[in-house]
Amino acid sequence: MKTARGVGNLELREIDIPKPKRDEVLIEVAAAGICGTDIHIKHDQAFYTPPVVLGHEYSGKVAEVGEDVTSVAVGNRVVSPATAYCGKCHQCKTGHMNRCTAPDKRILGTSNANGAFAKYLVVPDYIVHQVPKGVSLEEAALAEPFACVVHSVIDKTPICPGDIVVVQGPGTMGLMATQIAKSMGAGKIIVTGVTADKWRLDIAKKIGADLTIDVQSESDPVSIVNNETDGQGADAVIEASGACVACTQALDFVKVAGHVTL
Ligand SMILES: [Zn+2]
Ligand SMILES: [Zn+2]
Structure with missing residues (x-):
């Protein structure tokens, strides 16, 4: 976890297993990659909102779903992009959801949302994708950078x-x-x-x-x-x-x- 602004400030901490809200999915992390962005955050050279668990390139299995979630079920193998986009701002409406400018947007492992360098993370269901058969979870952890x-x-x-x-x-x-x-x-x-x-x-x-x-x-x-x-x-x-x-x-x-x- 990046605990505070500044160079370093990375700590191993015990945190509670997050509880998914109605439209969220709890994912047990299977594999996660270290991105250049994680390194930049370590060195205080990127945007982030501490305290935050880093890691946005990951795969995992659905461990629990909120009561409104219908797109995935417990046990499904999944990945997601990093940005939980708003869908309403100019960038989202012009097809650039990865450039969402909503001030309260959540970016897994970066801002307003803990990431995948933990046993569990929660993500909104609308950014979750199922991993096809034949793709291992280790391979699937590359889905986010591969999409980029x-x-x-x-x-x-x-x-x-x-x-x-x-x-x-x-x-x-x-x-x-x-x-x-x-x-x-x-x-x-x-x-x-x-x-x-x-x-x-x-x-x-x-x-x-x-x-x-x-x-x-x-x-x-x-x-x-x-x-x-x-x-x-x-x-x-x-x-x-x-x-x-x-x-x-x-x-x-x-x-x-x-x-x-x-
Ligand atoms: Zn990355
Ligand atoms: Zn947006």
Whole structure:
């Protein structure tokens, strides 16, 4: 639990099992991932409302439902997005529920709602999704970040079959972006990372990257991309590292009239 504002202030605390309200679901957490946002909150570099149990990338089983809940039942395997959106503000009504601007909105593990780094959490039933058969709960814990990458790559990045795509950063998001770009028909995928990312760059090669570049040890990564693109630059660059320097480099990697997704 993040107990107070400031750097650190993370504690293990005993808390009561939350009781679901009429329209809420009590979920017993099966698996949860650590997001970059959790790290930013640890370092006091992100929005949050302490005290709050962190963790918003998770899966679990329904342990109890409020009396008005009909969409799921006890025992169902479920996931949810992080934002319990209001459905009424301008952003919600224009299809950007993840950008809900209601001042009292709840974001699991961040603001006004405890998250999944606990045995149980409660969430409103309208954001709960059942996990399909054949998907393990460990895999399902990636549903929230995977949805973010599907949105940024499939919805927001115009990748055509044969396109050359650079993915910057081989973390969870970058590796998923690599797989999604591949599934969209990208002709060549180049994944960049720093020297400490070598093991992740090796994973990238196994799951769809045609080439990886260590941007720290290579003296001129831009020329490598240019050589791979007949001097044109990449059709699309997906910035998944979160590093400012990578944003600048994205503009060097991309072709004229190409597309950069941040
Ligand atoms: Zn996250
Ligand atoms: Zn809203």
